[in-house]
Amino acid sequence: MADASPASPGSEPSRLDCLRGYDILDTAPERSFDDIVLLAARICQAPIALVSFVDEQRQWFKARIGLDSEQTPRDIAFCNHAIRQPDALLTVPDARLDARFAGNPMVTSAPHIRFYAGTALVTPDGHALGTLCVKDVVPRQLDAAQCDALEALGRQVVTLLELRRSVRERRLLDERHRLVLESVANAIVMVDEADRIVLANAQAQSIFGHAPSDLIGQPIDLLIPPRQRLQRRLERQALRAGSAAQPQAAETLGLHQDGSTIATETGLTRLVSDRQTYLIESVLDVSHRKSIEARLNAMQTLHQAIVDNAGCAIIAASPEGLVTSFNPAAQRMFGYSAEEVVGLRRPEVVDGVLELAAATLASRPPAFEMPAAGDREGGPSGCECACVRKDGSRIPVLLSVTALRDGFGAQTGFLGLAIDISDRKRTEDLLRAKNEDLRTFAYTVSHDLKAPLRGIVGYAQELMRRHQDGLGERARFCLAQIITATNNLDQLIEDLLDYSRLIAEKPLCGKVRLPELVDRILSDRSHALAEQGVELDVHVPGLVVRTWERGLHQALSNLIDNALKYSRQAQPPRLRIRAEAADNGCRISVADNGIGFDMKYHDRIFGLFNRLVRASDYEGTGAGLAIVAKAVDKLGGRVHAESVPGQGAAFFIEVPHLPAEVCAS
Known part of the structure; x- marks a missing residue:
């Protein structure tokens, strides 16, 4: 189990305060986070990708692919380890071989995690709030490019958090100031005909650094950088004289009290009162917006670089069937240049690309709603098909097409990914x-x-x-x-x-009724059971498992034969068979009161031709349990035993339901 304690004393309360400050826990799914886990899964070729945040008792998933649950206890979270090393990617090539995770229920039972790689989501003030991670059910490694991409996407998650918090804080600020001033977040500065300030609101101080009271009587040029003063003075003179139309808000620069320049948006309005002409400047600080735009541009550049350098073909299309993106991998895979495809609807060159063509997506939308539904269930569905290249040759591809939707559920296009x-x-x-x-x-x-x-x-x-x-x-x-x-x-x-x-x-998959299967096996051995005087204790409820019947029959037959052989000297021999429903399948046990074995030989007994007793004492070749292990492996399950020498042995096999599509095939 993972330890839920923080990495260093005193750091956990401030980390949790920081996490709560982002107001991200238990919020609805957001496309921007979903896109990142989709990219992480595709780039790392992993069936599971998560954006997780770790609070006091749990890890909660803001975005997920390949996992049904929305959260798990913190004490079994891989991510609880990753946030303790925020400066490095945590990689677990094989969880079963890692002492930290070998006994973790996420490893020993569904979803049977074997591989993990996660990068901590570290805020600008150094708090690791969670991770962006990928998981797999087989041992493996990421290459250097995948590691770099995963860490880059993790930084983008933090950028999204910052942007999300910035937007939320801006809305709260706007709401407060709306009660005070009609111009929500603007600095309102009014000047007389001599361009001296006669009124300034509280927002002026937040933008320019001067207290409103200190601005009264000061020239407006105090708030304008020297290089813009002449132009802005001419604009005010023209507006006062009525020789210029009232200008729209324009991007300008402001001068802060500390001498720094500020990106602003300024609107100028003329007000005539008591035969005096006043000008009202409504000034908005847009430096934050400019910073966001710069970061969004950088993010878009990164995303484009990922698409351009991805090893799989990525094709995007509008709802009308216009191809909007055809990445270099797609060009290499299918032989078409982007110029031959992008911006076209049902062009001749795209017809040969079969279902990857945007025209085909538009003409057969129901066929591509299935992957979108799959996405809602944990990830886009994939199918194998043969595609025709520009030169007429055919290549097999694994195709995944997802309907893209905005935050309101409206379809905005399609995204197709193909792997050769x-x-x-x-x-x-x-x-x-x-x-x-x-x-x-x-x-x-x-x-x-x-x-x-x-x-x-x-x-x-x-x-x-x-x-x-x-x-x-x-x-x-x-x-x-x-x-x-x-x-x-x-x-x-x-x-x-x-x-x-x-x-x-x-394996040929089908529905197997366990009571009938066990009855057939015992019936075939009725003579041996009677001859040895075996006491039977069978409890197999009416379970039905979707699996390979011959393989399960072989495994159970060998286990029962093994129990009969090694318990024949017992007085009387006892054979106990149990079955119960388990996560996504069933658990079957076969136990006897025979000679048993030392558990230090547990792994050895499942090896081919390995025997713990002399052939003269007990017949056999030593292949029976090896055949059990191989059969259970092909069933996608696992087998293990428990025993004490002289007190019998119990063998347990866990048989999962094979996927319906495997059975159908």
Whole structure:
């Protein structure tokens, strides 16, 4: 479990105060954060990406892909470790091998996290509020470019937080000043015909640094940088004389009390009162807005650089089907230049790009609403398809298309991502060829090795039956050893064949009713159960699991045979079988009261041909539990055992539901 204590004494209260100050916890999803986790998942090629914030008791997800829950307890959060090293990316290549996380329920049970990489979200004042992280269910590493990109996106999350807080603070400020002055956040400065200040509101001090009372009677030039004074004086004279139209608000510069210049937006209004002509300047400090614009431009530049340098093809289109973006990877993948595609609707050059073309997106919108729905469920859905390049060649791609929407739910376009899976397809073809070779080998072993063995056993048994009286004691002993050895070798070959079939066989998924499966296995062994006088204790409720039936049958059969073999000396032998529903599947146990084993040999017993007892005491080849482990692995589950020598053993297998699309295929 992760420790929930702060990194250093006294730092946690101020960190939590800072977190609360951003008013981000338990807020609704925002597209800007969702876009960042989408980019992080795609760049790092990870099924799970999160923007998380850590408070006293939990980590809460502002944006997430690949994870259903909105929050988890802090004491099991990987991110609780990441915020303690805010200056470095926390990478966990394999959580099962990391003492900090090996017992974490996020690792030992669903979602079975194995890999983690997270960068701390550090505010300008040094508080680590949470992380931007990616996770995977297999051990792996990020390359240097992915690490750099993840850290860059983390900085953008902090920028979004700052912008979000700035906008919120600005709104609060505006609301307060609206009650005081009609010109909400503006400095209102009124000057007479001599350009001397006769009125200034409180906002003038926040912009220019002068107290309103100190400004009364001072020339307006006090608030204008020298290089703009002449131009601004001429504008005021023209407005007073009526020779110029009342100007619109214009971007100007103000002069602060400390001598610095300020980016401002100034509106000038003429007011005639008591035969006096006054001018009212409404001045707004836009330096913050300019700073935001600069940061937004920098963010847009970064996002564009990510798109331009992404390894996958990224194509964006408007709702009307106009291609708006065709990144360099797309140009390399499909052979079209951006000029041939961008800005066009159903151009001939795009027709060959199949479903990635913006024209196809526009003409078949229902087909691309499915990925958008998938996005709401945790990530855009993907499908494999073949795309035609400009030169007519075909390439297999993994395609994901998402409908883009604004904050009001209105569709603003589509985003398509395609990854060239040619190498993966070649690897799959090679694997199929290897599996075919393995099946051929199994056939050869079955027919070319077992036939001679049957001949040897037959001749030996013939000698024992018909010529036993003419054989000496030594000869009879040798024949018995030959028969025993050939039978053992025959069983060894059979176990090897079972193991090789498991490796080569493609699982066929379906709905398996556990009570019926267990009843069939026990019925096949009814004679052995009765002969040994086994006391059965079976509790398997009406569970149905979506899995590979033959693999589960093989695993349970071997476990039950194993229990019968090693408990036959018990008085009486007992066999207990239990099944219960578990997260996304079921948990099955097979226990006996046999000889048991020392737990230090736990991993060894699942190895091929590993035995803890002598063959003369207990028959077998040592392949039974290895076949169990291989079958359970192909089911996507896990197996483990608990035992005390002389007190029996219990084996547990956890079988997940295989995805519906796997079963359908």
